[in-house]
Amino acid sequence: MISSLPLHPDRDLLAGELHARPPLPLATPVAISRLAQLRDAGADRGAAVAHLATLCRRYGVTPPDAGADFVMADFGRFTLRYERHTEFDGWTFLRPGPDGAAPDPFEGPAIGAVPTDWLAELPGRTLVAAHVAILRSEGEDAPPPPGCFAPDNLAGSSLSAGAATAWTDFRPGPDGFTRILLQDHGMTAALAGRLAQALWEVETYRLLALLALPQARACGPELARASASLAALAAKLPGLQALEAERDALEQLTGLATTIERLAAGTADRFSASRAYHVLVGRRLQSLREERLHGLPTLADYLERRLDPAIATVEATGARIATLSTRCARAVDLLRARVAVAQEAQTQKLLGAMAETGRAQLRLQETVEGLSVAGISYYVLSLAGYALKPLPWGGWLKAEAVLAALVPVVAGLVWVQMRRRRRRG
Structure with a gap:
């Protein structure tokens, strides 16, 4: 039925986002080690999955897809949970832990079962390193074993209506890992998984917030x-x-x-x-x-x-x-x-100075034009005099009279011609 409908191209991606990093049911006791590797700017987002694939091939496990954002893999001695986030890669290692009578619940961390040479080549820089130990405990008021935490920084609380008790000092231990102890007072496996995930995410996100x-x-x-x-x-x-x-x-x-x-x-x-x-x-x-x-x-x-x-x-x-x-x-x-x-x-x-300069230039130009008209007219009339004076004139008509009559005509023609040339320029 659904195949006949016009589906949005991102529908499957959006529907699967709610289940991208599901909580893992945990059977008490269990030891958990958590790493968050901060990726460098411009680093290949697929480097972590490629590195995980090398571990899978070493143990004969089917490698994950290159674009996987979430991987769960069982390597026998330990189980690995990988999550790819926006700027970091989350690695969670799990294996059965010591029972409640163990003097140190963090004595055998889950990461101890992981090959050290493979860990040394994890892509990115380690920002978060934490151990979470989940132990059975009969009494809700039982304090954590001595030596697990610094007494002056100890924090603890009862969780989920008394189903569990959490203890931590938020300080790195001797191995550089922060320690969180979760005492089980009758949790279901699903609740243990949810509480453990919430605790390691508190540790992860608090350090990322402090960056x-x-x-x-x-x-x-x-x-x-x-x-x-x-x-x-x-x-x-x-x-x-x-x-x-x-x-x-x-x-x-x-x-x-x-x-x-x-x-x-x-x-x-x-x-x-x-x-x-x-x-x-x-x-x-x-x-x-x-x-x-x-x-x-x-x-x-x-x-x-x-x-x-x-x-x-x-x-x-x-x-x-x-x-x-x-x-x-x-x-x-x-x-x-x-x-x-x-x-x-x-x-x-x-602009005012330029306008005044322009007006002065215009006045100068007009003066020059007047002088030019007079000068040109003088030369034209001089040439005309040379042509008219040798001619035989009789009676009252003489060359000087003709030249006198030509003065305004020549001056007017010269002035008109200069005006035309100025407008064309």
Whole structure:
């Protein structure tokens, strides 16, 4: 039936997006190791899948398709879950963990079963490295085994109406991996999978959200200098009188605006991603349905005190850049208007001077034309005199009388001819 309908070309893609990274049912006990590899700008998005294919061929497992965004593969000693995200690749390794009586639930991490030479060649740079241990526990108030976490940074909470208890200190352990302990008080496999995924995503997204913090801190000194320069230039603007001084101030403001726009362009994407990841952290924490335990801070409380101030710094830096950009643009527009008015006044003076020069040139030209008419007429009449005087004249008609009569005629003809030539030119 559906095949007979006109389908949108992206229908299957959009329908499958809800199931792109499904939670994996987990049987307690289980050890989980999570890596998030940040891809370099311009890196091949398919490099991670190609690297996964080499591991599959080593273990005789069917390699994934080159364009796969999600892969689940069982390698016997461990299970691997791969996810391709917008800017990072997520690798989750799972294998059965120690029982609840083990002195250290993180003693045999899942990543320990993965070939180290293959791990060393993972594409990208490791940003997130975390172990999640899920153990059975009879009592909801049982504290984590000693030595697992730093007591002064411990956070813990009861999850999903008492079905589980989560513990972590959000600190890298001796092996460089952050540790999260999830105690099972009767979870179903599906709930264990959902809670474990939410926990490792909280760890993943909190670090991705913090990626903007070093950038925000690095912008601070440059923003301070730009703000001071803008304030100094704005204070000087009312006292500027000469056009050259205004042009110099405009050049300085334009350079300052370029600096601010460079900062905005260099931070906009990272700051925007930071806000998006911070929202995801909040949503994953909500899905845990935490309840306070033993007077300790919950995971949400801990991150609210530690993560939120960092994100506020990023937000404040972004707002500061936007404000400086707006202020600088207003100052540039104001100074440009002043320079334009001054230039227009100068142009008016120049045009007036040019008009006066033109009128003087016209008067000079008319004077020259008058002299030219007289000079040409004189020479024409002189030539006519040479031709008329030798002729025999009788009575009152003489050559001088004829020449006198020709003066206005010749002058008029010369004047008319010069006018015609001037109009043609």
